[in-house]
Amino acid sequence: MHLLHTKGSQEVYQGKQWSCLNIWIFLCFFPRTFVSNASKPNILLILADDLGIGDVGCYGNDTIRTPNIDSLAKEGVKLTQHVAAAAVCTPSRAAFLTGRYPIRSGMASSTERRILFWNGCSGGLPPNETTFARILHQQGYSTALVGKWHLGVNCKSRYDHCHHPLNHGFDYFYGMPSTLLNECQGTDEPELAKSLQDTYWLYTQIIILAVLTLLIGKLTNLFSVKWKIIICLAIYGFLYFISWFSSYGFTKYWNCILMRNHDITEQPMKLDKITSNMLKEAVSFIERNKHRPFLLFVSLLHVHTPLITTEKFLGRSRHGLYGDNVEEMDWMVGRLLDVINKKGLKNTTFIYFASDHGGSLEAHSGNAQLGGWNGIYKGGKGMGGWEGGIRVPGIIRWPGVLPADIVINELTSLMDIFPTVIQLAGGAVPQDRVIDGRSLLPLLQGTVQHSEHQFMFHYCGVFLHAVRWHQKDSGTVWKAHYTTPVFQPKDSGACFRRGICPCFGDGITHHDPPLLFDLSQDPSEANPLSADTEPLFDTIIRRIGKAVEEHHKTLTPVPQQLSYYNNMWKPWLQPCCGTFPTCWCDKESSKAEDIL
Numbered sequence: 001m002h003l004l005h006t007k008g009s010q011e012v013y014q015g016k017q018w019s020c021l022n023i024w025i026f027l028c029f030f031p032r033t034f035v036s037n038a039s040k041p042n043i044l045l046i047l048a049d050d051l052g053i054g055d056v057g058c059y060g061n062d063t064i065r066t067p068n069i070d071s072l073a074k075e076g077v078k079l080t081q082h083v084a085a086a087a088v089c090t091p092s093r094a095a096f097l098t099g100r101y102p103i104r105s106g107m108a109s110s111t112e113r114r115i116l117f118w119n120g121c122s123g124g125l126p127p128n129e130t131t132f133a134r135i136l137h138q139q140g141y142s143t144a145l146v147g148k149w150h151l152g153v154n155c156k157s158r159y160d161h162c163h164h165p166l167n168h169g170f171d172y173f174y175g176m177p178s179t180l181l182n183e184c185q186g187t188d189e190p191e192l193a194k195s196l197q198d199t200y201w202l203y204t205q206i207i208i209l210a211v212l213t214l215l216i217g218k219l220t221n222l223f224s225v226k227w228k229i230i231i232c233l234a235i236y237g238f239l240y241f242i243s244w245f246s247s248y249g250f251t252k253y254w255n256c257i258l259m260r261n262h263d264i265t266e267q268p269m270k271l272d273k274i275t276s277n278m279l280k281e282a283v284s285f286i287e288r289n290k291h292r293p294f295l296l297f298v299s300l301l302h303v304h305t306p307l308i309t310t311e312k313f314l315g316r317s318r319h320g321l322y323g324d325n326v327e328e329m330d331w332m333v334g335r336l337l338d339v340i341n342k343k344g345l346k347n348t349t350f351i352y353f354a355s356d357h358g359g360s361l362e363a364h365s366g367n368a369q370l371g372g373w374n375g376i377y378k379g380g381k382g383m384g385g386w387e388g389g390i391r392v393p394g395i396i397r398w399p400g401v402l403p404a405d406i407v408i409n410e411l412t413s414l415m416d417i418f419p420t421v422i423q424l425a426g427g428a429v430p431q432d433r434v435i436d437g438r439s440l441l442p443l444l445q446g447t448v449q450h451s452e453h454q455f456m457f458h459y460c461g462v463f464l465h466a467v468r469w470h471q472k473d474s475g476t477v478w479k480a481h482y483t484t485p486v487f488q489p490k491d492s493g494a495c496f497r498r499g500i501c502p503c504f505g506d507g508i509t510h511h512d513p514p515l516l517f518d519l520s521q522d523p524s525e526a527n528p529l530s531a532d533t534e535p536l537f538d539t540i541i542r543r544i545g546k547a548v549e550e551h552h553k554t555l556t557p558v559p560q561q562l563s564y565y566n567n568m569w570k571p572w573l574q575p576c577c578g579t580f581p582t583c584w585c586d587k588e589s590s591k592a593e594d595i596l
């Protein structure tokens with residue numbers, strides 16, 4: 001159970017342990033055909049934001065209280081090698097919903113901006129990508145998203161909602177189209193502004209200079225340049241200017257908004273009520289749909305900064321505000337489990353809990369920890385290659401169908417949820433594109449010992465930083481790092497100054513030959529192997545290199561959703577309650593409350 005405490009000792013890959021007694025018992029009591037027997041279960045997916053694997057009791061934390069999440073593991077399956085496809089929100093969530101590496105959908109960034117920054121930008125999950133929600137909807141499920149989306153809103157105009165959850169297979173949406181930011185609260189150091197203001201202002205100046213130069217050149221006939229180019233550049237400069245301007249004080253109005261379906265209900269959103277409102281929405285969706293199969297994706301705002309915590313939980317944990325927030329999140333999970341139990345849905349509901357990527361090491365305020373803890377794993381949020389950025393908790397419960405209190409150490413991915421829930425719903429995965437996830441059911445059922453994943457590619461933006469190889473015959477899990485960020489834990493190394501580690505440029509190191517680790521012996525990635533210490537070194541590197549080559553052949557160019565242009569604030573795309581630019585509303589609270 002206490003994997004995270006086994007530092008130094010070896011992490012046991014239990015595939016073989018599984019195979020003896022457990023599988024035997026399991027096969028006797030659970031027929032292989034259970035999936036068709038227990039057809040179309042309800043599906044409840046709970047995804048935490050920025051939660052570290054070391055923050056959870058059943059993953060070895062003995063000072064933070066997460067009894068509800070632990071109970072899920074006790075009554076279900078705990079995955080210990082569960083890996084996100086990216087170490088930041090937007091691409092990881094795109095991969096989760098589509099079962100595909102973010103680079104396939106254009107959701108992996110080639111710039112330093114790796115998440116969508118604005119509700120009013122034109123990037124987002126392309127409408128021609130297929131989410132599991134869309135397929136489950138086609139299979140007769142009632143589908144809802146409650147919470148954070150962060151995969152875009154509009155393409156061309158304010159109301160086209162081309163990237164909106166309702167255009168991606170969800171029948172119901174209540175939550176934030178964007179993400180929580182310190183700006184939403186307004187008391188902490190601005191988060192978005194910090195990472196943007198300098199570059200926005202710099203680009204604005206460069207473009208103004210360029211436009212002036214071209215203009216003078218043209219007017220004095222010094223050189224010829226088309227008006228079209230000058231005008232385009234001027235518009236570009238203007239956009240940068242207003243983005244720069246907006247990031248001072250307006251972010252709250254532009255990004256911190258709450259929507260119900262296509263309507264904005266709060267702009268800016270009220271943080272003190274969001275937790276109870278989200279719970280209310282999730283619970284009433286379950287109640288409304290208890291007689292039909294439903295898919296409910298609860299995409300928690302916890303435990304992202306600014307760590308919105310209700311009074312009841314403040315000061316309760318032993319880990320400051322961060323710990324309070326984690327414990328509140330666990331309480332929310334408990335409330336959801338209560339409703340499932342009370343409505344008699346326990347045995348007919350497949351529940352999944354995970355985090356979108358590792359905890360953020362950079363989130364600090366003085367000495368106070370504001371980000372998650374990744375246990376024995378190196379690195380954290382933003383680091384696409386190191387385990388701490390991508391290895392997350394993953395728990396699945398389905399009583400009566402899946403075994404209880406089982407640990408699976410096989411290689412699994414958040415992308416596996418896509419084919420898994422589609423299989424549960426009796427649907428088929430799209431055949432016209434590459435799907436990288438693999439159904440978890442055979443592994444959960446115990447009909448196979450090993451997951452289908454042999455290689456897994458760990459990207460940082462569009463840059464391949466590391467690759468892991470589960471060598472099936474030896475059971476070893478190798479990991480080769482081609483690129484690592486320059487990062488020193490526990491001091492103000494490069495990443496800390498930038499807020500997040502870069503994927504390219506001067507903040508990274510290339511490795512040739514790659515840094516190789518044996519994750520099965522060295523899960524903390526502390527002891528790189530070499531040709532001297534590992535006789536098979538060259539063979540392993542060559543084999544992994546070949547897999548990379550084959551993987552590259554499956555990639556096709558797609559429009560870049562996180563390009564500078566697509567990730568820029570555009571006034572004509574800004575969701576607005578009222579008449580732009582005076583966007584304000586509060587449709588949630590009743591009049592009576594307002595008077596009080």
Ligand SMILES: *[C@@H]1O[C@H](CO)[C@@H](O)[C@H](O)[C@H]1NC(C)=O
Nearest residue numbers: 054055061062064319372373
């Ligand atoms: C438990 O979680 C807290 C909060 O992230 C962390 O500070 C602490 O080190 C963790 N403890 C263990 C034993 O992992």
Ligand SMILES: *[C@@H]1O[C@H](CO)[C@@H](O)[C@H](O)[C@H]1NC(C)=O
Nearest residue numbers: 344346347348398399400401
């Ligand atoms: C639910 O599954 C559990 C575990 O298999 C079983 O003990 C219980 O009787 C089941 N409950 C119902 C209502 O079928």
Ligand SMILES: *[C@@H]1O[C@H](CO)[C@@H](O)[C@H](O)[C@H]1NC(C)=O
Nearest residue numbers: 126128129433556557558559
């Ligand atoms: C979606 O459309 C883009 C072009 O608009 C194309 O490059 C991409 O391959 C399409 N994706 C899928 C999954 O069909």
